[in-house]
Amino acid sequence: MAEKMLQFVRLQQRQPDKRDAGERRADWEEVYRPFAQEAAATQASRCSQCGVPFCQVHCPLNNNIPDWLKLTAEGRLEEAYEIAAATNTFPEICGRVCPQDRLCEGNCVIEKGFDSVTIGAVEKYITDTAWERGWVKPPKPAMERGQSVGIIGAGPAGMAAAERLRVMGYQVTVYDRHDRAGGLMIYGIPNFKLEKDVVLRRQKQYEDGGIEFSLNVAVGRDVTLGELRNKHDAVLVATGVYKARDIANPGAELPGVVAALDYLIAANRKGLGDAVPEFEGGALNAEGRHVVVVGGGDTAMDCVRTAVRQGAASVTCLYRRDKANMPGSMREVKNAEEEGVIFEWLAAPEAFLGGTAVEAVRAQRMHLGLPDATGRQQVEPIAGALFDLKADLVIKALGFDPEDLPAAFGEPELGVTRWGTLKVDHRTMMTALPGVFAAGDIVRGASLVVWGIRDGRDAADQIHAYIQARAECPAIAAE
Template identity: 85%
Template sequence: MAEKMLQFVRLQQRQPDKRDASERRADWGEVYQAFAADAASQQASRCSQCGVPFCQVHCPLNNNIPDWLKLTAEGRLEEAYEVAAGTNTFPEICGRVCPQDRLCEGNCVIEKGFDSVTIGAVEKYITDTAWEKGWIKPPMPVRERQQSVGIVGAGPAGMAAAERLRTMGYQVTIYDRHDRAGGLMIYGIPNFKLEKDIVVRRWKQYVMGGIQFRLNTTIGRDVTLGELRQRHDALLVATGVYKARDIDNAGAGLPGVVAALDYLIASNRKGLGDDVPDFESGALNAEGKHVVVVGGGDTAMDCVRTAVRQGAASVTCLYRRDKANMPGSMREVKNAEEEGVRFEWLAAPEAFFGEGKVEGVRAQRMHLGLPDATGRQQVEPIAGAHFNLRADLVIKALGFDPEDLPAAFGEPELTVTRWGTLKIDYRTMMTALPGVFAAGDIVRGASLVVWGIRDGRDVAEQIHQFIQARGAAPAMAAE
């Protein structure tokens, strides 16, 4: 057990043991092994307990990171979990999928010269221990309320809001068009980053806590938004964004040029034991193929690393900017490089070619020019600098846009921004429809799981205030 904090001057940063790349290429297990108790305590003791904790400032949830690091260093793990869970609905998930190198760890005060505290790994250790010890309980209220809240979308924002509202005593029902709860945590994020039983156990716990799930339910087809407004005292839309951004290059319609989310969902469903015809046919299976992934974000990294594990003959990531300007986590890039992914920096697809199916990508070399209005350097083509890449499967990982929810829901009064995201009053998080709130990616655009959790927790408070302002019904004693 650590005797005191500020041990960064004595102890070097150490992540949990990392599995060898040759081993992890062959399976879907997580990259890092679990922390041993002594190692977690020692790494937590490296925290400087600084007066202005920039790790906390740069965390979307404003997690009390120095506090739970100190408690971990002292061996007070149950208290550490209570502090972590006080601000974070899913600390075990954030510890696995958050880009800590861009958020908390990237802003650690001791980073310059001593390497940051391994915040994400300690967070994962605390919560995994809490699950193992049985400290985590279903969200049970002290007293029940008669009012009900309907939530459309069982992703991070919807689930986080449901947990907060259920704890307050509301009757909560979550509607989702998929057959499992979790949204992209189940279907979008590969197992090597987030094993699915981690998500499923939270889902089961919510069911035990009295949250109802209506899965395989599409709003606008199986039930209308109007019917849900009549059924519930308030409604939350937290559908996320699933519409893939497309590319209009020549040959983009060839068989074998697929969207990233279609590819990832097929892979995750196969891993969950589902029957996936497009995987079995090879349409969404990289086995034995030369794969090119277009894009440079976290979704692109998920795709290249999934293709490696499916047994691709080669995997290349094509990104129009350089490595320093890549939006994805540098930790993920390093993992991909270790696993054999080839990166073509400063290169953009110009066309896809092939007879009856894609056989290759014609790419254009790029260079970074002058900064635009945002300060980011513009990308400009280098005249005459073309090259070809062999490709049996091209995966477009160019980001996501919102679906047309007013049309899908049959609610033209549900107004949207010029980007297609739902328009809300940012003070109340309510849409143009009274009593209908929105949160998560459908409001802010495609973002991180941690921002979805933050938005879900925030909107739960706004929904509570709205219902109470309308006149609270008498509370029911919990049985």
Template identity: 75%
Template sequence: MADRMLQFVRLSQAQPEKRGVGERRKDFGEIYREFEPAAAAQQASRCSQCGVPFCQVHCPLSNNIPDWLKLTAEGRLEEAYEVASATNTFPEICGRICPQDRLCEGNCVIEKGFESVTIGAVEKYIADTAWERGWVTAPRAKAELRQSVGIIGAGPAGLAAAERLRSRGYQVHVYDRHDRAGGLMIYGIPNFKLEKEVVVRRWRSFEQGGIRFHLNCAIGRDVTLPELRERHDAVFIATGVYKARDIGGEGAGLEGIVPALDYLIASNRDNLGDTVPEFASGALNAAGKRVVVLGGGDTAMDCVRTAVRQGAASVTCMYRRDKANMPGSMREVANAEEEGVEFMWLAAPEGFEGADGHVSGVRAVRMHLGLPDATGRQQVVPIKGSGFTQGCDLAIKALGFDPEDLPAMFGEKALTVTRWGTVKVDHRTMMTDLPGVFAGGDIVRGASLVVWAIRDGRDAAERIDAYLKEQAAPAAVAAE
């Protein structure tokens, strides 16, 4: 092993080459070029093969990262893919969009002093190679089971559960209100981070494996939850959270103030070739406009970088804390800065100004960081007399997401939710108060990462499998 691994002492960290800023500002293509095989093997060989791999410990999926890095360094890519896909339903997606700087790479043992192993880029390389060489197969069941499972939501949690359950032989039906499977992976995340063909090919593979998709099907409008419970032996709720948090304040109703998700969905649909009236009219198009994005998370970074590509006159990100306290990926912040986004730190919006019914500026106040609160995070305190107005023609609110009112939406008042509006479950079984109805992903934990949604989906599949086997046991005994 020594001659292949632990090469961090002589090899520097290197990410795949980025396309030039001038080039990538003009289109929505992914910004990183493909890893050359030799470069990927070299970067994988930098792994120190820790006895206690903190990269794996801090991965929500507990991916066996040291093993697939070693296999990549040795050129055994098919085996590397088998190891990576054993714990991760979508390694090609996580390799692209996971905030590795906060998870695996941020906890790499060699990070202090030698810089971390480029785990995400190698994961992407392994999975993309697997697709190119035909190693990725559709989920196949060893034996078909009569029991069926209905899954509400075709996002990462729902799809991860669907793949696991189908592999065990269940009849799996996925319901989604949109016209494509993928959830926010299709409509929320821009192409420059995740090209849509990457998601579509998984969706098609799942269809080939016998997973049945019911798209343009809204629960509560086209079918109710009680009806789904009649159709299926178990139901898994994996809707995610889509309700945008609002800022309110004076002028909040002016035209030109839009939720982040509406803006991103319009852009992604346009890139997919759909007709989007709000985009064509300019209401959800940043071209030629002064854009201000409110918020500091990954969604805010998606918005500012999308606005740059749409040809905005200027793009400003306004965040009430400083750069060190920003919740978004620092890698994404760096990419945005390279592409010309201006960051306005320690500035909190208070309201909006307008002319002729349209927004013309964001009224804000300067902030400073005070004493830590009960969570240990520094409080933000307004500075008296520091108010100012930042001119804009389009204000995008990227302040986070809350759950929709699922009991009312689904036509099932008995579905219990928490005081935050998330679905209440028994965390040991992932089952709601309704027998046979399970829930997971953002609709239970609140807005979070794709990788956590995948973890929840896979865990839910285990719990559902155990539940269905338990339900089937008395019938089997009676038949004997």
């Protein structure tokens, strides 16, 4: 190990080569070029193999990161892939979209003084290599079980649960209201962060493994939850959260003021070759327009960088806190700045101005005050500090809340929390309805892909325990 690892003392951190900002503004390809094998092995060798790996501790999936870094440094890539895939259903996706600067890399023990190991880039390299060399196989169980599980939602949590349950031998059907599997991975995240064939090949892999996808099916409209409960031995609700948080400022109803998800879905559908009337008619197309995006999370970064690629005349991000308090990934902020996005820090929308359509955003300068009960500084307006930004397309990227699932599903017994998320027993992940489980953002609230994967895998284990307990004890099954 001494020969292959601990090389951080002599080797500098190096990310994969980043494409020039001018080049990437003109297309939808990913920002970073792939690692070459030698470069990936060299960067993996910088790992200190520490006794308490904080990278692993701070990964929601507790990935065995030091192990697959060591195997990569030694050129044992197939073994590295097996280790990565043992804990992560989609390592190639997490390598692309996880905010490593806040998770594994941000907690790397060599970060102070030597810069962290490039964990995300190596993870992406390992799994992309595995796909190229045919090491990624469809989920095949050692034995088939007679019981079936219905999963509502084909996003990260639903897909992760489906794969794990299929490996256990269950008959799995995934229901989704969209026409493609992947949830926000397919329609919410732009191509320059996650190319769509990366997601779609997983759907194909799962179908080859016997997982059935029932798409364009909305529960409550095309099928009832009761029908799914009668059809399957257990049901998992993994719908995610899609209800956009709105803003009540004057002029918010003006044409040209749109929700972030509507804008991103239109852009992604266009990239997939679909007919998108709202895009083709100009309502959800930033080309030639002055765009203002309100918000500071990763969704806001997706919107500003999408607008740049659509050929916007100008793109401004309006965020009420400062850069240090921005919830989005700092890498994404840096990429956006390189691509020409203007950031108006400590500024919040006061009103949207215009006649028949939005023409400007009136914004209020803010300052950070004393911390609140959570320890985060409060935001307070500066008296009289108003200014106007020219805008004929305003995108609201203020986050997402849960839809009213009890009403949508026609199941008032489904309990919800005060935030509108589904209420579950966190030990079993079961809702108030016997045999109906829930996982992912619909329980946790809007979060990361990696947390969705974690929740889906955990839910699969709880569903397995529930079904097996009923199979082994007739008294439980009769309840």
